[in-house]
Amino acid sequence: MQPNEIAVTIIVAIFGSTGFWAIVQKVLENKSASRRMILGLGYDRLVHLCRKYIERGYVTLEELEDLEKYLYTPYREMGGNGTAEMLFNEVKALKKHKEE
Secondary structure, three states, X not given: OOHHHHHHHHHHHHHHOHXXXXXXXXXXXXXXXXHHHHHHHHHHHHHHHHHHHHHHOEEEHHHHHHHHHHHHHHXXXXXXXXXXXXXXXXXXXXXXXXXX
């Protein structure tokens, strides 16, 4: 057997094994769970801060910039839902106060 034939045989055996695909599936499941956890934590923090600012009746420019840059934009890019967007838009419409 040629070295290339041996390499092809090994690759086919690896991709054909159920153990290999079980490992791939487990890795994908873990990433999915991690993604859902990050989305959940981002949602919780985003909603909490938005409600705090809305209840207070104003937001500082620094708070608004941080909320958008570190929470809202990444959350939206990960596929977050419309509830957080609705609350974020309410915060953007609040009166802006100077930094505290």
